[in-house]
Amino acid sequence: MIKIIVDCFGGDHSPDANIDGSLSALAKMPDLYLILTGDEAILKAKLEGRDYDHARLEIVHAPEVIGCDEKPTDVIRLKKESSMVKGIRLLRDEDEIAGMVSVGSTGALVTAALVRIGRLKGVIRPAFCPILPTMAGGIVGICDSGANVEVTPDHLRQFAIMSSLYLENVYNVKNPRIALLNVGKEAEKGDDLRKEAYKLLETTENINFVGNMESRDLLSGNYDAVVCDGFSGNVLVKTTEGTALELLKKIKKDIFSRTIYKIGALLMKRMFAEEKEFMNYQNYGGSVLLGTSKVVVKGHGSSKAVAIEKCIEQAYRMKVSELGEKIETEILKYEHYEDA
């Protein structure tokens, strides 16, 4: 049985989306066991009359609620009975629990995970690795997308090792093509950080480093994962999502400017719905935190049931593929310098 905690609060559509996503995941994965954290009375009432395998779902009462402007360090200290912090504590204390999914505050989750769960052996800094769809029909991972705004070449090498193993083990990508985000494709481009990282990546065994990538090529399908500092990774992911959504919104608006466009759009209705669905990050699950000693998946705050289900599936696959053990094996081949 694979045991995963689902933090049922903290999202825009919580707890309904969290519950619905949990029940779908349970129905699809026969060896999945879920532990839902949150206010027991609310969760019980919502589950009343629903059809699911009661032997594979339990509720852990955690009545406190985290406000969106609370400081991450205060949250783990003061909100011990919140669905997130209690979940993280359970994850730490119970050996047989594999991972946790949360759509709550990113800052609080990262802090709680780092302080309470700790890192895999040899990992200097855990990093987020969200997945985006490419226009070629595949996917691309971005590591780090915001857990570490400042990084060293050594961190970037670890991000490359971790994201390569993630793509290979969780998404079955063979020999993932790993790129370094830079301002140009040539090896000598960028600041000292990128130049140094480029050299390290070239000499790293067991990763298929294909050189620098310019951000305009992210969706080209030529790369399986791109490594970067958390600041520019955050810009990369949010700009991609933002531009796609804004452009589709503009097209939708423009359609209403002339009758002939409206007729044309009517014929293409299904196609437009598919494009929107294609760019909907909810379908690609959450941003997994690579490098923590247990699995932590952060779903978007606006996650609906389908996104929650994907997050649970990601956590499940990370566990069954023994991703953590594989990351440790590769990372420990290199000497890494701890931060001061």
Next chain:
Amino acid sequence: MIKIIVDCFGGDHSPDANIDGSLSALAKMPDLYLILTGDEAILKAKLEGRDYDHARLEIVHAPEVIGCDEKPTDVIRLKKESSMVKGIRLLRDEDEIAGMVSVGSTGALVTAALVRIGRLKGVIRPAFCPILPTMAGGIVGICDSGANVEVTPDHLRQFAIMSSLYLENVYNVKNPRIALLNVGKEAEKGDDLRKEAYKLLETTENINFVGNMESRDLLSGNYDAVVCDGFSGNVLVKTTEGTALELLKKIKKDIFSRTIYKIGALLMKRMFAEEKEFMNYQNYGGSVLLGTSKVVVKGHGSSKAVAIEKCIEQAYRMKVSELGEKIETEILKYEHYEDA
């Protein structure tokens, strides 16, 4: 008469696009005088029989060609007779020449401009400021988009002052809304650089600082310019262009998957053409270099005639609005620390 140099080589469509763009600009602006640099025989042959005001155009012979993989520092030292380096020298030496437009190597142009032209008084680092269209029908400037991969809070403040004046004087944007690119909207987000820059920007007079901007909101129309380090600015601009182009390409491909879509698309043909045109950066001119003592505009390497014409127009407006003088006045209000 406003005198501007047009470097006629170095682009994908050079020299034809450069010549065509120059002649359109001449026809539209009666007090514009252009100096075309490049191989005289080629330029003369191309101009033969064309209809333009001969009294307002001259050619300066510069036969050397810059290869795309030449080192910027080598270029200015060894390619003195190239259209770019000779243009920059003319710009430096002739008081009555206001600026220069080039679509050649970015690195060589920045290096040549910094070494030969120098900076406005008080400016620590000149920065690129390209313009993108927003989905609300306006424009947004990004400063810096790649001239400085590493910056300090002081640099970011100068970028804010320069881009604000640029938007106001060249694009008639009243009281431009200036934002700081960050990983979240709250004031305490980001690394030390962003936190420190936020404080400086809050206390800078004569700019309308509206706080942090997340990259997903770049095209929202809520901001007139965003300041950032050149690395993440480069990611921001190229991701926006890349995503929009890839998405339009995908839509085009998907249209051919079903007959009904093809019929629909036929009715919407003009709209799709307009969307493509709307996202075509060629229509928004080049990336001006803010902070040099004379005007330097860098057009995209793939610039066609319309883009060249826009670049000339940008250079012209920067001169007539006395942007340089205005930047000096504002910048000199603050004590800035020179780089080592």
